[in-house]
Amino acid sequence: MPPSSAPRGRPEIGCTGFSADFExxxxxxxxxxxxxxxxxxxxxxxxxxxxxxxxxxxxFGALGWEQFVSPLPRVHTIPGHxxxxxxxxxxxxxxxxxxxxxG
Numbered sequence: 376m377p378p379s380s381a382p383r384g385r386p387e388i389g390c391t392g393f394s395a396d397f398e399x400x401x402x403x404x405x406x407x408x409x410x411x412x413x414x415x416x417x418x419x420x421x422x423x424x425x426x427x428x429x430x431x432x433x434x435f436g437a438l439g440w441e442q443f444v445s446p447l448p449r450v451h452t453i454p455g456h457x458x459x460x461x462x463x464x465x466x467x468x469x470x471x472x473x474x475x476x477x478g
Contacts, residue, residue, distance in 0.1 A: 413443055420448040421476055423469060427456035 393401075422437045437448045451472050455465035 415442075416444045418444070419446070420444045421472075422448045422450045423460075423472070424450060424452055425456050425460040426452050426454050 420440065422440055424434070424438055428434060437450050440448050451469075453460040453465055453469050455462070459465055460469065
């Protein structure tokens with residue numbers, strides 16, 4: 376294998392080694408993602424958010440979903456942080472809320 380021309384400590388980025396079909400399909404899907412403009416969703420939505428927030432990048436309200444849904448989402452705050460609100464004992468606060476919503 377020839378030595379990499381990428382600077383040391385920096386990963387080489389590219390699509391070399393893939394079939395032409397894969398590269399073409401990837402390019403089409405990537406461009407579609409770039410071109411996509413989300414449309415507002417008109418229906419009931421619920422946001423479950425963790426109580427603990429990052430000090431560097433705190434998020435408030437419905438975590439930005441307000442711009443994509445109408446009416447405004449119902450927001451439930453669950454104890455814990457992003458990685459622990461689905462773990463015991465925090466998830467015990469989430470279970471009855473999901474049961475009520477999903478019926």
